[in-house]
Amino acid sequence: MTNCPNEVVQYMHEYLDGEIAPEQEQVLNEHLATCEECQKLFDELSDAVALLELADPMQAPVGFTEGVMARLPQRTQQKKKTGVNRWLRKHPMLSAAALFLILMSAALFSSYNTNEQFSVTMQPNLIIEGDTVVVPAGEVVKGDLVVKNGDLRIEGQVDGNVTVIRGEKYMASTAVVTGNIEEIDELFDWLWYKMKTAFKGLAPDKTENQDTE
Amino acid sequence: MDELINKRINEVLKGNQDSFEEIVLLFQNRLYHVCYRMLGSREEAQDIAQEAFVRAYSNLHTFDQKRKFSTWIFRIATNLCIDRIRKKKPDYSLDAQVPGTEGLDMYSQIAAAEDLPEEEVERMETQERVQYEIGRLPEKYRSVITLRYMEELPLQEIADILDLPLGTVKTRVHRGRDALRKQIGTM
Numbered sequence: 001m002t003n004c005p006n007e008v009v010q011y012m013h014e015y016l017d018g019e020i021a022p023e024q025e026q027v028l029n030e031h032l033a034t035c036e037e038c039q040k041l042f043d044e045l046s047d048a049v050a051l052l053e054l055a056d057p058m059q060a061p062v063g064f065t066e067g068v069m070a071r072l073p074q075r076t077q078q079k080k081k082t083g084v085n086r087w088l089r090k091h092p093m094l095s096a097a098a099l100f101l102i103l104m105s106a107a108l109f110s111s112y113n114t115n116e117q118f119s120v121t122m123q124p125n126l127i128i129e130g131d132t133v134v135v136p137a138g139e140v141v142k143g144d145l146v147v148k149n150g151d152l153r154i155e156g157q158v159d160g161n162v163t164v165i166r167g168e169k170y171m172a173s174t175a176v177v178t179g180n181i182e183e184i185d186e187l188f189d190w191l192w193y194k195m196k197t198a199f200k201g202l203a204p205d206k207t208e209n210q211d212t213e
Numbered sequence: 214m215d216e217l218i219n220k221r222i223n224e225v226l227k228g229n230q231d232s233f234e235e236i237v238l239l240f241q242n243r244l245y246h247v248c249y250r251m252l253g254s255r256e257e258a259q260d261i262a263q264e265a266f267v268r269a270y271s272n273l274h275t276f277d278q279k280r281k282f283s284t285w286i287f288r289i290a291t292n293l294c295i296d297r298i299r300k301k302k303p304d305y306s307l308d309a310q311v312p313g314t315e316g317l318d319m320y321s322q323i324a325a326a327e328d329l330p331e332e333e334v335e336r337m338e339t340q341e342r343v344q345y346e347i348g349r350l351p352e353k354y355r356s357v358i359t360l361r362y363m364e365e366l367p368l369q370e371i372a373d374i375l376d377l378p379l380g381t382v383k384t385r386v387h388r389g390r391d392a393l394r395k396q397i398g399t400m
Contacts, residue, residue, distance in 0.1 A: 017368065
């Protein structure tokens with residue numbers, strides 16, 4: 001093969017690829033007729049291809065399609081996933097607002113911890129004894145009552161909601177409260193209360209806090 | 214054929230999952246066959262061919278309907294096969310060049326089958342022998358030889374599937390044939 005033209009091997013492959021030009025095929029044939037070594041190489045290459053061509057086509061196993069269908073992602077799940085993404089992308093303002101609320105709640109938690117002072121909604125007929133606020137018997141307090149970091153003793157009547165934050169509430173047998181009574185000790189209650197008042201604050205509310213110290 | 218497939222694809226994209234079953238039925242044998250020749254195991258071939266269909270389904274919206282669907286799905290399947298073959302041999306640095314070879318890295322040297330003693334190979338039945346020889350080819354040549362001789366695809370289509378220049382595919386077919394000749398010759 002040492003004296004053979006370099007392109008002969010290339011022509012063999014072109015022939016086997018079915019891409020050889022007629023004049024090159026003639027060069028190849030003429031050379032193979034005179035060169036035993038190249039003829040041997042060509043036969044071996046042809047044998048390799050012949051072996052490959054013996055390969056039987058194959059059928060996918062039974063149940064193949066069912067297996068694929070069972071492995072497909074569930075449509076509903078897919079929709080949900082993309083739905084959230086799409087929603088976030090379509091409503092950047094709402095997404096920002098949600099993020100803001102999350103950050104705000106952190107601020108609320110911290111105010112729960114730092115605001116340790118005793119305070120009460122000022123109403124005309126309340127009596128304050130140290131850290132205890134008293135609604136005296138026979139008196140009627142008009143409007144909501146909020147006590148922070150102190151106790152509340154109700155002997156009379158409150159026409160409105162009563163809220164005690166981190167304190168105890170004592171109800172005498174004569175006590176009357178027309179609105180809701182709430183005691184707040186836990187962080188979650190506190191957060192909930194803050195949110196409620198924040199939303200109330202959006203609407204005009206005549207019982208604006210007038211805290212006393 | 215392409216028109217029918219595109220019709221089914223559009224039905225799937227509109228939410229009709231059942232239309233995908235028809236697409237699977239049309240291609241399952243060819244895809245399974247290619248995967249089997251590449252991987253040499255029926256279980257793995259089924260797993261990878263099915264995975265290829267699942268990937269095609271999930272990414273169907275990215276398929277350009279002006280192109281051939283068969284090329285696209287064969288590309289997904291051959292990529293999965295090549296990944297699987299490479300994962301099987303994690304022991305040495307695959308990106309290192311093999312000394313004395315031109316642009317061949319260790320990936321190209323990976324063969325799925327171990328070499329067997331001569332007597333054992335001679336006792337093989339024809340079909341077993343064919344698969345044995347394909348499996349001994351380096352992965353780089355195995356993919357082009359499989360697509361060329363098992364699927365009888367034109368060289369240009371193989372180039373499209375493997376995302377390689379036509380010249381590279383031709384070179385790999387030539388070298389693959391020569392590698393196969395040497396394998397058989399040493400028996």
